[in-house]
Amino acid sequence: MSGTIIRFENVTKQFDQDPAVLKDVSFEIERGKFYTLLGPSGCGKTTILRLIAGFTNPSKGKIYFDGKLVNNVEANKRQVNTVFQDYALFPHLNVFENVAFGLRIKKMKKEDIEKKVSEALRFVNLVGYEKRQMKEMSGGQRQRVAIARAIVNEPEVILLDEPLSALDLKLRTEMQYELRELQRRLGITFIFVTHDQEEALAMSDEIFVLNKGKIEQSGTPTDIYDEPINRFVADFIGESNIVSGKMLTDFQVEFVGKEFECVDQGFDTDETVEIVIRPEDLEITSPEQGKLQVTVDSQLFRGVHYEICCLDEAGNEWLVHSTKKAVVGDPIGLHFEPEAIHVMRLGETEEEFDKRLEAYGEERNATN
Ligand SMILES: Nc1ncnc2c1ncn2[C@@H]1O[C@H](COP(=O)(O)OP(=O)(O)OP(=O)(O)O)[C@@H](O)[C@H]1O
Ligand SMILES: [Mg+2]
Known part of the structure; x- marks a missing residue:
């Protein structure tokens, strides 16, 4: 089944007299996809999850689940399960009982509980660990118990609040693969929270970037x-x-006092803009061949590439990722293609931005 499963319509959340922590937020979540809420600490990620789960209510706006308004529907009546950052497992219960807990509360039959818990544990690769106590489990294993406990209830949506942040880098990367794979096999909608941009890029179908x-x-x-x-x-x-x-x-932009060809259009004449060029899109050349002339200021080896920091005459820093080593103090040139220049309009809303891109997508097709 596809289609929208959750919809936020102009949702604002305000605690007491403080300024609102969510301001007029609208979005749609489609069934069966992997979503990530990405943003710095305090931007409102956990608050969005709590609103979806029904642990708190919006101050303004509407939340729909499967097309039905759920603003006043209690948490335990929603088809949602949460995996908390600290997993919130019961330390005095073993693995089996932790996963079975919700089903026992629902007074499910003993045989059914056994069947469902075994299935959930098979899904997260923990068969044989049923009798283990939580203190005998590693961080990654505990995380999987927490996921088993969420999926055993067969929710339509699983919310995961920074579930990997306590793990070391290697285990974290492994769990990223496992989680993504699990989501594909289950076909359940995942809404995952992180403040780690690489994690978000690696795992998601869709990312929401949040700020304030x-x-x-x-x-x-x-x-x-x-x-x-x-x-x-x-x-x-x-x-x-x-x-x-x-x-x-x-198609013509000026920065650092020079003119460059670019692929952007639809701006006012001489409109002030911001330019982004990714470090991997800059190529080191001789000073004569480069579009920009800079001096190598410092360099770090990052395993796969060198991270080279350069300065232009005006004192702007240019970060370059290159497989070639540079020499600190050398004058070099930087080459980049017109497509590498990303032009951003100041203060543009997402809607305006989409419209502008759409407009020139159509124009491009028309000229082809
Ligand atoms: N119950 C509450 N009462 C008052 N303010 C709150 C409450 N819960 C959250 N806030 C405030 O709302 C803002 C957003 O909090 P939230 O927990 O959603 O952030 P977050 O994006 O999850 O941050 P982090 O990455 O640090 O977990 C913060 O400024 C926080 O102090
Ligand atoms: Mg949080």
């Missing part, structure tokens, strides 16, 4: 990486070189 209680941009990982709507998103998703510039005419 608002969604700055939503889209697929490649949409958001390739076409960040503004400085915040460009900065938050991956490393970027951001400078201010001026759109001279369609």
Whole structure:
């Protein structure tokens, strides 16, 4: 089954007299996809999950589940299960009983409980661990118990609040694969919270980038990486070189005092804009061949590539990712293609941004 499963319509959440922590937030969640809420600490990620789960109510706006208004539907009546950051497992119960807990509360028959718990444990690869106590389980295993406890209830949506943040890097990467694979096999909608942009890019069908209680941009990982709507998103998703510039005419932009060909259009003449160029889109050349002339200021080896920091004459920093080593102090050139220049309009809303991209998508097709 496809279609919208959750819809937020102009949802605002305010605690007491404080400023609102969510401001007029609207979005749709489609069934069976993997969504990620990404944003810095305090931006409202957990609050969105709590609103979906029904642990708290919106101050304004409407929340729909399967097309039905659920603003006043209690948490235990919603088809949602949450995996909390600390997993909230019962330390005095073994693995089997932790997973069975919700089913026992529902007074399910003993044979059914056994069948369902075994199935859930098989799904998360924990067959044989039924009698283990929680203190005998590793961090990754505990996390899987928490997921088994969520899926055993066969919810339509699973909410995961930074479930991997306590794990070390290697286990974390393993669990990213496992979680994504599990979501595909189950076909359940996952809404995953993280403040780690790489994790969000690796795992999601759709990402919502949040900042100060608002969604700055939503889209697929490649949409958001390739076409960040503004400085915040460009900065938050991956490393970027951001400078201010001026759109001279369609396909012609000026920054750091030079003119460059670009692929953007639909701006006002001489409109002030911001320019993003990703470090991996900059190529080191001789100073004569480069579109920009810079001096190598410092460099770090990152395992696969060198991270080279350069300075131009105006003192702007240019970060370059290159497999070639540079020499600190050397004058070099930087080459980039017109497509590598991403032009962002100041203060553009997501709706305006989408319209502008759509408009030139159509024009491009028309000229082809
Ligand atoms: N019960 C509450 N009463 C008052 N303020 C709250 C309450 N819960 C959350 N807040 C505030 O709402 C804002 C958003 O909190 P939220 O927990 O949603 O952030 P978050 O994005 O999950 O952050 P983190 O990444 O640190 O977990 C914060 O400023 C927080 O202090
Ligand atoms: Mg949180």
